[in-house]
Amino acid sequence: MRKIAVFVEGQAELIFVREFLLKWFNYNIDLECRNLFTDGQSHQAEFDFPISTAPIHVQVINVGGDGNVLSRMLGREQLLHNAGYETIIGLRDMYSEEYKKKVKNQTVDPAISELFKNGATVTIYQRAKQPDSMKLCFAIMEIEAWWLGIPTVWHSFDSTIQNQFADAFTRPESVFHPATLINKLLQSRHQSYKKHKGEVESIVSRISLQDYIDLRDSQRCPSFCEFVDHINT
Numbered sequence: 001m002r003k004i005a006v007f008v009e010g011q012a013e014l015i016f017v018r019e020f021l022l023k024w025f026n027y028n029i030d031l032e033c034r035n036l037f038t039d040g041q042s043h044q045a046e047f048d049f050p051i052s053t054a055p056i057h058v059q060v061i062n063v064g065g066d067g068n069v070l071s072r073m074l075g076r077e078q079l080l081h082n083a084g085y086e087t088i089i090g091l092r093d094m095y096s097e098e099y100k101k102k103v104k105n106q107t108v109d110p111a112i113s114e115l116f117k118n119g120a121t122v123t124i125y126q127r128a129k130q131p132d133s134m135k136l137c138f139a140i141m142e143i144e145a146w147w148l149g150i151p152t153v154w155h156s157f158d159s160t161i162q163n164q165f166a167d168a169f170t171r172p173e174s175v176f177h178p179a180t181l182i183n184k185l186l187q188s189r190h191q192s193y194k195k196h197k198g199e200v201e202s203i204v205s206r207i208s209l210q211d212y213i214d215l216r217d218s219q220r221c222p223s224f225c226e227f228v229d230h231i232n233t
Contacts, residue, residue: 001030003057003085004231007073009066009092012195016143017060017091018047019204024212024231030057036072037064059085066092070120070136074127081130089230090136093143094223095177106176108141135230140223144178144193147203149220156206158189173221 008014014033021029030052033045045062063072069092080088094113103109120136128134139145147153149172154161164185168175175181182203183193193199216225 001055001057003083004059004087004089005073005076005080005085006058006060006231007036007069007088007090008060008062009069010064010195011062011197012200013091013143014045014047014060014062015197015200016204018049019201019207020212021058021060021231022049023207023209024228025054025056026209027051028054028056030054032057032059034059034061035064036061036076066096067098070123073134073136074124077128077130077134081133086133087230087233088134089227090134091143091227092136092138093141094138095141099141108174108176113138113140137227137230138223139227140173140221141176142178144182145172145175146215146221146224147182147207148172148175148178149215149218149224150207150211152208152211153203153206154185157186157191161185161189164188170220173223 006017008017018031018033021031027049028051029049031047031049033047034042035045036042042061061072061076063069069090073088073090077088094116099112099116100106102112117138124134124136125131148168151162151169154169162169165181168181172178179193179195186193193203215221216228219225
């Protein structure tokens with residue numbers, strides 16, 4: 001059984017990764033979900049999907065903040081390797097307070113994004129015992145941008161919704177704060193998006209395996225393709 005650990009920054013990301021993995025592996029996956037809000041003991045989250053005979057096991061770990069993802073990955077590395085995990089992946093949003101301080105006019109700056117990614121890679125190779133087995137992925141600018149890149153999600157809400165902010169749907173990784181844009185779109189339909197559990201579940205439940213395949217093949221969201229590549233490798 002192949003074993004992967006995926007560290008995420010919050011509950012929204014945990015729910016998304018769980019639903020993505022279930023569909024990507026056609027529900028033939030042994031899935032554990034954990035909360036790790038300190039450097040101590042992890043605690044079971046409510047989203048486990050146990051199949052002991054599945055060919056792949058993934059533990060998804062919510063660390064409760066974007067700034068905690070890399071430090072928790074490094075802190076748990078030896079424990080995970082001792083438990084047979086071959087690959088350790090982190091997933092966090094590029095959007096953060098640190099990023100906001102470095103850019104002007106709330107625009108996505110690819111050069112700044114590369115600085116963050118390169119800094120994470122340097123830290124991994126300086127501090128990890130097995131750096132080649134560890135990768136931190138940044139969603140540009142949030143995982144919500146990936147949802148903007150899936151037309152069927154928005155057609156299911158309203159067939160005309162993509163007429164608003166059309167560029168955001170064709171170039172979702174150019175949106176500085178995708179979660180805010182999604183909230184604005186849904187408010188016009190008397191709904192909202194504040195990253196609450198039910199709101200996240202409502203959106204990800206509308207995404208099929210084919211939608212994920214189409215998003216990868218479209219190259220609309222290169223950061224999603226990178227994440228998928230690391231899951232598949």
